[in-house]
Amino acid sequence: MVDTVSHAELMDRTYRYQRWVYDITRRYYLLGRDRLVADLAPPPRGRVLDIACGTGRNLARISRKYPGCALFGLDISHQMLLSAGAKLGGRAQLARADACDFDGEALFGAGGFDRVVLSYSLSMIPDWDRALRLAATQLRPGGELHVVDFGDQSRLPRWFRRALHRWLARFHVAPRADLHPRMQALADEQGLTLRFQHLYLDYARYGVLSRSCASIDLAGQP
Numbered sequence: 001m002v003d004t005v006s007h008a009e010l011m012d013r014t015y016r017y018q019r020w021v022y023d024i025t026r027r028y029y030l031l032g033r034d035r036l037v038a039d040l041a042p043p044p045r046g047r048v049l050d051i052a053c054g055t056g057r058n059l060a061r062i063s064r065k066y067p068g069c070a071l072f073g074l075d076i077s078h079q080m081l082l083s084a085g086a087k088l089g090g091r092a093q094l095a096r097a098d099a100c101d102f103d104g105e106a107l108f109g110a111g112g113f114d115r116v117v118l119s120y121s122l123s124m125i126p127d128w129d130r131a132l133r134l135a136a137t138q139l140r141p142g143g144e145l146h147v148v149d150f151g152d153q154s155r156l157p158r159w160f161r162r163a164l165h166r167w168l169a170r171f172h173v174a175p176r177a178d179l180h181p182r183m184q185a186l187a188d189e190q191g192l193t194l195r196f197q198h199l200y201l202d203y204a205r206y207g208v209l210s211r212s213c214a215s216i217d218l219a220g221q222p
Contacts, residue, residue, distance in 0.1 A: 030120045032148040032204040037061045039208070040146060042069050046114035051099050051135055052076070052121030056084030056092065062117075063091045072108045074099070099131040104138045112140035118147045123173045129182055136186055142213040147183065150175035151202035183207045 042048050046069050050059050053073030063071055071092035075081050081094055095107045105111050116135050122128040135145050153161040180196050187194040187209055196207040
């Protein structure tokens with residue numbers, strides 16, 4: 001298991017200064033985030049959790065598109081949460097926590113969430129399969145887990161793929177080539193439904209895990 005303290009320190013070092021320009025620079029290559037927000041469609045007054053919320057960019061857009069929803073965000077980086085807090089003000093509850101080891105009830109109360117978001121975060125989490133599984137357990141009946149992240153760019157020129165991967169490695173980012181089968185395995189294990197798409201010539205991938213309205217979540221909430 002990855003040492004949580006060490007990873008938190010790494011993320012703080014990485015984004016201590018990057019957080020000031022993060023939203024401006026990432027808009028050009030973190031593709032599919034706005035697609036996710038548009039497709040999120042939480043129920044009225046629903047609860048939305050953004051895991052590894054970073055600067056709060058997605059939560060800010062969700063708050064504008066779906067007013068009335070209760071918004072929550074967690075991140076392992078104190079530096080990123082400083083930016084998120086400044087951006088969101090009182091529009092979201094924020095907490096410092098590890099995506100691989102957190103208790104949504106203890107952090108935010110009122111068991112479970114109607115929508116959970118993992119946006120370009122699994123590619124930065126060493127034990128990303130654990131984070132994905134934990135995220136799925138946070139869903140209420142009828143809830144959805146929305147995941148967008150890098151694809152393997154297999155339909156794009158090889159030189160582009162190599163250059164992109166070198167750039168991403170500078171920020172400790174590694175595309176998860178087996179995201180689709182991992183999400184399908186999780187769907188099969190937990191009785192969830194998976195929708196999965198390859199976006200922009202497989203530059204990005206977008207998956208949605210849905211829990212049946214009739215199911216009982218793993219925390220025992222009806």
